[in-house]
Amino acid sequence: MPQTPVTTPVLDLTADAVTLTRQLCDIESVSLGERDIADAVEEALWALPHLKVVRRGHTVVARTDLGLGDRVVIAGHLDTVPVNDNMPSRLDEATGLLHGLGTCDMKGGDAVILRLAATVTAPVRDVTYVLYEAEEIDAEFNGLHKLSQSDPELMTGDFAILMEPSDAVVEAGCQGTLRVEVRTRGERAHSARSWKGVNAIHGAADVLARLAGYEARRPVIDGLEYHEGLNAVFIRGGVAGNVLPDECVVEVNFRFAPDRSEAEAEAFVRDFFDGYDVTLTDTAPGALPGLDQPAAKAFLEAVGGVANPKFGWTDVARFSALGVPAVNYGPGDPLLAHKQEEHVPVEQVLRCERQLAAWLRGEQGGEQGGEQDA
Amino acid sequence: MPQTPVTTPVLDLTADAVTLTRQLCDIESVSLGERDIADAVEEALWALPHLKVVRRGHTVVARTDLGLGDRVVIAGHLDTVPVNDNMPSRLDEATGLLHGLGTCDMKGGDAVILRLAATVTAPVRDVTYVLYEAEEIDAEFNGLHKLSQSDPELMTGDFAILMEPSDAVVEAGCQGTLRVEVRTRGERAHSARSWKGVNAIHGAADVLARLAGYEARRPVIDGLEYHEGLNAVFIRGGVAGNVLPDECVVEVNFRFAPDRSEAEAEAFVRDFFDGYDVTLTDTAPGALPGLDQPAAKAFLEAVGGVANPKFGWTDVARFSALGVPAVNYGPGDPLLAHKQEEHVPVEQVLRCERQLAAWLRGEQGGEQGGEQDA
Numbered sequence: 143m144p145q146t147p148v149t150t151p152v153l154d155l156t157a158d159a160v161t162l163t164r165q166l167c168d169i170e171s172v173s174l175g176e177r178d179i180a181d182a183v184e185e186a187l188w189a190l191p192h193l194k195v196v197r198r199g200h201t202v203v204a205r206t207d208l209g210l211g212d213r214v215v216i217a218g219h220l221d222t223v224p225v226n227d228n229m230p231s232r233l234d235e236a237t238g239l240l241h242g243l244g245t246c247d248m249k250g251g252d253a254v255i256l257r258l259a260a261t262v263t264a265p266v267r268d269v270t271y272v273l274y275e276a277e278e279i280d281a282e283f284n285g286l287h288k289l290s291q292s293d294p295e296l297m298t299g300d301f302a303i304l305m306e307p308s309d310a311v312v313e314a315g316c317q318g319t320l321r322v323e324v325r326t327r328g329e330r331a332h333s334a335r336s337w338k339g340v341n342a343i344h345g346a347a348d349v350l351a352r353l354a355g356y357e358a359r360r361p362v363i364d365g366l367e368y369h370e371g372l373n374a375v376f377i378r379g380g381v382a383g384n385v386l387p388d389e390c391v392v393e394v395n396f397r398f399a400p401d402r403s404e405a406e407a408e409a410f411v412r413d414f415f416d417g418y419d420v421t422l423t424d425t426a427p428g429a430l431p432g433l434d435q436p437a438a439k440a441f442l443e444a445v446g447g448v449a450n451p452k453f454g455w456t457d458v459a460r461f462s463a464l465g466v467p468a469v470n471y472g473p474g475d476p477l478l479a480h481k482q483e484e485h486v487p488v489e490q491v492l493r494c495e496r497q498l499a500a501w502l503r504g505e506q507g508g509e510q511g512g513e514q515d516a
Numbered sequence: 517m518p519q520t521p522v523t524t525p526v527l528d529l530t531a532d533a534v535t536l537t538r539q540l541c542d543i544e545s546v547s548l549g550e551r552d553i554a555d556a557v558e559e560a561l562w563a564l565p566h567l568k569v570v571r572r573g574h575t576v577v578a579r580t581d582l583g584l585g586d587r588v589v590i591a592g593h594l595d596t597v598p599v600n601d602n603m604p605s606r607l608d609e610a611t612g613l614l615h616g617l618g619t620c621d622m623k624g625g626d627a628v629i630l631r632l633a634a635t636v637t638a639p640v641r642d643v644t645y646v647l648y649e650a651e652e653i654d655a656e657f658n659g660l661h662k663l664s665q666s667d668p669e670l671m672t673g674d675f676a677i678l679m680e681p682s683d684a685v686v687e688a689g690c691q692g693t694l695r696v697e698v699r700t701r702g703e704r705a706h707s708a709r710s711w712k713g714v715n716a717i718h719g720a721a722d723v724l725a726r727l728a729g730y731e732a733r734r735p736v737i738d739g740l741e742y743h744e745g746l747n748a749v750f751i752r753g754g755v756a757g758n759v760l761p762d763e764c765v766v767e768v769n770f771r772f773a774p775d776r777s778e779a780e781a782e783a784f785v786r787d788f789f790d791g792y793d794v795t796l797t798d799t800a801p802g803a804l805p806g807l808d809q810p811a812a813k814a815f816l817e818a819v820g821g822v823a824n825p826k827f828g829w830t831d832v833a834r835f836s837a838l839g840v841p842a843v844n845y846g847p848g849d850p851l852l853a854h855k856q857e858e859h860v861p862v863e864q865v866l867r868c869e870r871q872l873a874a875w876l877r878g879e880q881g882g883e884q885g886g887e888q889d890a
Contacts, residue, residue: 317708319707319708319758321757332828333693333745333747333749333769333771334691334693334745334771334827334828334829335743335745335827335828336732336745336747336771337732337743337745341727341747341748343724343727343747343748343749343750343751343766344724344727344728344747344748345728346724346751347721347724347725347727347728348725350717350718350720350721350724351721351722351725353715353717353718353721354718354719354721358710358711369709369711371707371708371709371710371711373707373710373715373717373718373760374715374717374718374753374754374761375707375717375754375755375756375757375758375759375760375761376717376753376754376757376761377717377720377751377752377753377754377764378751378752378754379748379750379751380748380749380750380751380752380767381749382749383695383749383750383767383769383798384693384749384769385749386747386749387748387749387750390751392717393754393757395707395757395758397707397708397710424757453708453709454706454708454709455708
């Protein structure tokens with residue numbers, strides 16, 4: 143057991159999931175400042191004799207090793223976006239809402255993970271719990287990304303659940319994302335003698351016209367309807383107030399359904415902007431919903447049978463890249479993530495814990511999910 | 517006579533115009549640093565008993581007061597753009613080019629002015645010489661602008677010549693300029709769920725299409741063909757790489773022929789972008805060529821009979837605003853202004869001096885101009 147400083151905050155895994163959510167929220171853990179919370183999580187997990195604990199940086203992994211046929215991975219990130227006058231947490235008994243930084247994104251989910259780790263001592267499938275650092279910042283710092291590079295075996299299994307806020311309804315797969323710069327060129331000239339130059343901003347008219355005329359594809363995959371999107375997210379051009387610009391750059395973000403690979407998505411965009419200079423700047427693959435996998439089917443049934451497509455990109459794609467089907471499923475409204483006023487309904491935290499515990503224990507009978515957002 | 521420090525550089529008005537150009541070039545006088553050169557100019561002009569000298573800031577005005585029927589104003593600015601490893605001046609005897617900062621823009625013209633002031637002691641028309649500060653920077657510092665506010669009578673006359681580089685060919689009038697911001701608006705949304713928002717950059721497609729389809733008007737005024745221009749000089753939009761932008765701004769510069777007023781030019785632009793949010797940010801009027809005026813006709817005849825339209829905006833418009841017809845006429849290629857490698861053909865400096873002196877003395881017989889650039 144590693145040495146831990148006496149100042150490590152203590153997490154009480156015997157408390158209910160809402161109390162534990164509050165304990166987690168009240169340990170400040172803005173990205174790159176996860177030492178304290180990771181220490182507390184590690185210490186709490188070491189106290190559980192049925193789990194093997196490994197730490198990498200400020201990412202903590204705890205596993206059962208019962209030799210069961212199946213293994214499920216349940217993961218959540220420990221970091222938050224910056225504090226915004228929303229610490230510590232505050233429980234509103236009247237509305238049943240727990241307010242404060244991290245309540246929604248995603249310490250409610252982390253609390254569920256820790257409660258499962260503490261209470262489900264004899265699961266019917268082996269479980270790997272992953273509590274990781276730095277999800278809210280650049281991928282190079284992301285604990286799950288780093289783990290996939292250093293110790294991919296700690297992430298492998300038959301199925302993975304990422305406890306990102308999804309209103310406690312399964313969100314399956316995720317769309318991929320890529321960015322390109324579409325560049326038009328011209329020739330500088332003084333704007334008083336504009337016929338001596340070529341205006342690169344005017345040359346972007348057709349680029350924007352193509353974007354304005356784009357019609358989104360909406361493929362149905364495993365019964366879920368995805369919805370692609372092709373959007374200019376930045377445009378820039380200009381040299382001086384009296385000069386015809388010789389360059390205009392349109393930065394375009396393509397969100398693509400998970401039936402396209404990154405290469406296919408790139409080919410689509412290059413074809414769409416045929417005739418223009420297109421530079422790929424950023425790309426991340428989608429993740430197929432994988433709801434045809436037995437482990438996924440069983441889980442979906444256990445939590446109410448309803449799944450929605452996930453439009454945004456999430457870390458589920460990191461599991462997909464390792465061949466592990468993965469879904470998002472966690473308490474909290476995803477639209478509240480990163481907002482000053484984020485909160486989580488305590489009912490969702492408790493329901494997620496109940497449903498996952500029942501599924502891990504192999505108990506029969508699904509429970510219906512709550513309201514859905516789509 | 518004001519006290520001048522003993523370190524004032526001395527200008528020798530008995531030297532030839534090329535030598536005098538070099539003396540002026542070798543006094544550093546970047547905008548807002550014209551004290552030394554203005555002191556030297558003032559001291560040299562005070563030594564001439566046929567002139568009355570007035571100083572305002574670092575602008576020096578010297579006038580004959582012979583009670584003649586006509587008065588002509590001959591003006592040049594004393595400042596330069598910043599030093600760019602191009603001081604002191606360097607004369608290339610083989611090519612007849614004088615190189616260095618200010619040679620073209622516009623100390624060659626200033627030298628001609630000082631030579632005329634020194635040598636034309638009995639002109640047939642009264643003359644006002646104006647050597648002014650801060651032409652290369654914001655209008656609020658411009659010596660001619662300040663003089664037009666404080667002492668407009670020092671700028672009035674029947675005709676004005678601004679000795680900006682024009683390849684020693686008369687450039688008449690100038691086009692006006694105005695800038696507007698054309699703004700499209702949308703509604704932010706996460707780019708993964710783009711159908712929930714409205715993309716303001718896509719909304720600018722039609723703005724750019726209108727600009728790309730613009731056809732320039734080319735009116736003929738006093739025999740000179742002007743050439744308007746409507747150009748995007750900047751475009752900007754974007755919030756984040758994963759957000760649909762809610763605003764896109766296209767900054768447009770309209771260069772308009774001097775037969776339109778500023779109000780008419782603005783109305784044209786507003787009509788051109790009908791349906792969009794248009795904000796006027798900057799405007800300056802054009803100047804009619806005024807070549808139908810007797811004084812202008814006589815001058816044009818004296819210097820060779822050829823005039824070109826001036827497309828760029830220059831300080832001639834400040835004279836026009838006071839009701840004084842004005843032209844650009846000076847040594848040096850205007851396209852070399854502000855360039856590190858600026859230079860002036862010494863032949864043009866000497867020719868300008870010769871032609872202007874002959875005209876001021878009322879000598880008969882025009883001299884043909886050199887090659888023309890249009």
